Amino acid sequence: MLEVRRKRLGKLLVILFISAVGISLILFSLNSKLDLFYTPSEILSGKINSSSRIKLGGMVKANSIKRLGTSTSFLVTDFQAEVFVKFEGVTPDLFKEGSGVVVLGYFKDQKFSAEEIFAKHDENYMPPELEIGSQSE
Amino acid sequence: MFSSFVHRFSSPKSYVEITRKFFPYISLFGFLLLLIGWIWGLAFAPEDAVQGNSYRIIYLHVPASIFAQLVYFFMSICALIHLVWRVKLAAYLIKSAALVGAMITFIALFSGSIWGIPTWGTWWQWDARITSTLILFIMYLGIITLHGSFSNLEKADRLMSILVVVGVVNIPIIKKSVDWWSTLHQSASITISDGTSIDPSMLYPLLISIFGMGLTLISLGILSSKFYILTREKNKKWVQSYV
Numbered sequence: 028m029l030e031v032r033r034k035r036l037g038k039l040l041v042i043l044f045i046s047a048v049g050i051s052l053i054l055f056s057l058n059s060k061l062d063l064f065y066t067p068s069e070i071l072s073g074k075i076n077s078s079s080r081i082k083l084g085g086m087v088k089a090n091s092i093k094r095l096g097t098s099t100s101f102l103v104t105d106f107q108a109e110v111f112v113k114f115e116g117v118t119p120d121l122f123k124e125g126s127g128v129v130v131l132g133y134f135k136d137q138k139f140s141a142e143e144i145f146a147k148h149d150e151n152y153m154p155p156e157l158e159i160g161s162q163s164e
Numbered sequence: 165m166f167s168s169f170v171h172r173f174s175s176p177k178s179y180v181e182i183t184r185k186f187f188p189y190i191s192l193f194g195f196l197l198l199l200i201g202w203i204w205g206l207a208f209a210p211e212d213a214v215q216g217n218s219y220r221i222i223y224l225h226v227p228a229s230i231f232a233q234l235v236y237f238f239m240s241i242c243a244l245i246h247l248v249w250r251v252k253l254a255a256y257l258i259k260s261a262a263l264v265g266a267m268i269t270f271i272a273l274f275s276g277s278i279w280g281i282p283t284w285g286t287w288w289q290w291d292a293r294i295t296s297t298l299i300l301f302i303m304y305l306g307i308i309t310l311h312g313s314f315s316n317l318e319k320a321d322r323l324m325s326i327l328v329v330v331g332v333v334n335i336p337i338i339k340k341s342v343d344w345w346s347t348l349h350q351s352a353s354i355t356i357s358d359g360t361s362i363d364p365s366m367l368y369p370l371l372i373s374i375f376g377m378g379l380t381l382i383s384l385g386i387l388s389s390k391f392y393i394l395t396r397e398k399n400k401k402w403v404q405s406y407v
Contacts, residue, residue: 035248039329046330054337062346063291084346119285121214129348145284150353152219153363154210 064129067108070139077135083110084129084147092124103128103139110134114141121146174251176393177402183386190386194379201373209366218282221275223370227377228272232300233335235265235381239307240332243325255321256396258328259311260389264381266304273297284348292341293349296334303331317396 054061064084065075075081083103091102099118102109112130122128127147132140173179205223212219239258246254276294277287288294307324314320342351354360360367397403 047333050333150350151361155213
């Protein structure tokens, strides 16, 4: 490789290195703020300000959904801790027990009052007949 | 010998001549694969156990998202070639690929939003995957705009290439965003280490759509670059005899 080209390549690698370091520094300083939601354990650890609106994410615990009129209550779990959630309104189609959920609202007095509910779905895709088969195993 | 070979095939003239020969095959094959993949996926693949029919937008969303990133990766290799070896053709290819990249990234974001409404219950969230893809879209627009804002085209080529190299840092971030942070977006369904979590009956049409999308975008890129090269070198002798 010619000397001049080696120099250009060197400069380019320096540019790439600097921008990678710069962006990693930004990402590390933002760190957990980039997380879309808090897990139940994080919320119960008590670092959450009760007056700010936050998102809680996890799995809807089996047999925990209770509906009364238009209000729904359920437990969100990360298999270490559970948070009780109350919600008023229509839940998305994919909201069900045993699947992922993200709720937006306020955490006060050990209860989470949700304003909005988003259903999180996993990366598995299969036809209905196969799923019934895999559940009965 | 190697360098004379490179110089011969990196001249805009031979690029236009070679791609002209291959263009009909690439575009036709790509179009057919896309057609087969989409008809198979939309009409014949079974519906999903959880999402029902709404998962079918995967046959547009996944190919679009893959190539939103791959087009950028291609551009960064061209940027390296342009900056180190001063190959003009590489810069021309960046400029024309950026248009294709911006288009396909927009489709990825838009189809993702449509998919989000019935499944997640929202069309937009500032989660790491969605936001980093939006940044990618803005990068494409920035690259096009930066190049357009100089009257000295050689300087424009060089600065554009540097911007492309700076922005390539975003690509691994998009890829790993679903693993590094908790996101509403699910993690990857097809991985090299763990295989796939998509049932074969749904996976085959998806793979066909991905290949079809790739070839279709290559043919769009060829068209776009040919137009750009002929415009840019319009004062050269070979263009005047070509047109």
